[in-house]
Amino acid sequence: ILNVEQSPQSLHVQEGDSTNFTCSFPSSNFYALHWYRWETAKSPEALFVMTLNGDEKKKGRISATLNTKEGYSYLYIKGSQPEDSATYLCAFRGSQGNLIFGKGTKLSVKP
Amino acid sequence: EPEVTQTPSHQVTQMGQEVILRCVPISNHLYFYWYRQILGQKVEFLVSFYNNEISEKSEIFDDQFSVERPDGSNFTLKIRSTKLEDSAMYFCASSRQRNTEAFFGQGTRLTVV
Numbered sequence: 001i002l003n004v005e006q007s008p009q010s011l012h013v014q015e016g017d018s019t020n021f022t023c024s025f026p027s028s029n030f031y032a033l034h035w036y037r038w039e040t041a042k043s044p045e046a047l048f049v050m051t052l053n054g055d056e057k058k059k060g061r062i063s064a065t066l067n068t069k070e071g072y073s074y075l076y077i078k079g080s081q082p083e084d085s086a087t088y089l090c091a092f093r094g095s096q097g098n099l100i101f102g103k104g105t106k107l108s109v110k111p
Numbered sequence: 112e113p114e115v116t117q118t119p120s121h122q123v124t125q126m127g128q129e130v131i132l133r134c135v136p137i138s139n140h141l142y143f144y145w146y147r148q149i150l151g152q153k154v155e156f157l158v159s160f161y162n163n164e165i166s167e168k169s170e171i172f173d174d175q176f177s178v179e180r181p182d183g184s185n186f187t188l189k190i191r192s193t194k195l196e197d198s199a200m201y202f203c204a205s206s207r208q209r210n211t212e213a214f215f216g217q218g219t220r221l222t223v224v
Binding site: 043046091097098099101 | 155210217
């Protein structure tokens with residue numbers, strides 16, 4: 001059974017803090033790693049799709065790194081803002097094609 | 112900006128009844144998916160669909176479930192005889208290619224009573 005783990009489960013930070021969280025996934029049969037941002041009552045919003053070992057992607061204050069050999073990805077948020085509050089999901093795509101999601105990290109940013 | 116739309120947003124049904132959840136994927140996308148999330152649990156893959164046929168399905172997707180693309184725009188998930196444990200948020204997604212990002216709809220909350 002393929003398992004994708006995210007930590008921490010939840011995170012509370014102050015506005016302006018930088019933060020990061022982890023996604024662990026199987027290192028075999030790797031095809032892609034997806035990060036999604038999911039606000040309550042909205043659809044998950046795609047942030048990044050990462051395919052190559054050593055990939056680094058950036059979108060504004062959010063960036064992500066990928067290590068396929070050891071099976072982890074980090075998501076970083078620089079200078080967190082209240083509007084960054086959401087659940088951040090990672091999803092592993094193996095050779096079979098479908099996405100296997102982690103449980104998510106719920107981020108709360110206090111003003 | 113193109114988006115995936117799902118209807119209804121909330122469906123309440125009696126146990127044993129059939130339900131059809133509807134999705135309109137993004138128009139130039141070729142791959143379609145259904146996922147579900149039971150309250151407090153992970154988002155789980157149900158099925159993927161390409162070229163008018165199922166390409167992958169999970170163990171959850173048993174004979175009670177079926178998918179269809181009846182008219183070239185809608186993508187539907189049918190549950191023949193709903194059970195209490197089918198209560199979940201059902202998400203439809205689509206992607207242009209198999210390995211590109213999947214765009215999700217807002218979900219249909221199914222409540223079986």
